[in-house]
Amino acid sequence: MLYDKTKFQREIFFDELTVGQTFPPLQYRFGSEDVATWLRSVDDNTPAFRDDGAARTAGFEGALVPSLAAMSYGFIYQSMGRRPPTGNLNTRTSFEFLAPIRHGTALTMNLSVEDKFVKRERNYVVFKGVVRDDGGQDVAIVRAELTFPK
């Protein structure tokens, strides 16, 4: 388990979040077992995500973490130390992939609130996460738009 769900059982509400708000950097590391868990959970068996040899054949230095896994929902909540109320939905998302992520790379995500708005009587918050590797290089920028129930 990459993170501890017991640490974000408490809900966070729309009115507690402000545009520009930041959260403490979250450090984590996708080891080979974590990647295997991810692949099982999304029914994928891409060789370059599992095997160093296959990854080298594909032009990489070794087996990769699927970049899309670099910031999943749990990491947002872990970073906030809170979670949206029951009933929230992910309505949009975007990813910029900047560099490959090798198995075992130590990652740091800096999470912020990029936007919040009300549309058709629904509350929305856009979170932005910048994921950096242990060499100081940004490897992914992720945005997730979540609805917050009233």
Place this chain on the structure above:
Amino acid sequence: MSTSPATRKPLAIGKELPPRVATVTQEGISAFHEAFGGSNPLHTDPSIAHQSGFGAPLQHGVRTLYPIFAMLFEHYGPGVVSGGAMEAKFIAPVVPGDVITCRCRAIERRQDGTRQLLVFETWAENQKRDKVLVGTASVRESAR
């Protein structure tokens, strides 16, 4: 990957990558939820899903999106993880029993500084041909 970037024939504008089809199961949703989801019971508890106006627990959006990433990676590898991008809007619920087909259609080649990008229209549709996800993606076709 199916072919190396050096030997792959460029995809013509208007053409699609081979689609990916998967049947959604509660076991799959729960496995993702347990390992990488939050703690939202909409994904696991039928009664909460029903109270919220859905017929069944919902698949996480990122789990619906992931096959599109995997399709692009299969064909463009380094051009995805180093210089690629994706965005998606989740427009309809995905629930257990749905058969989801993910598609990527090339719509444009574009120069971005020294990089040549291939841009895709992406979407996922269910067994009724209703779109559940719409978006775009871009991959790097040339050196950085």
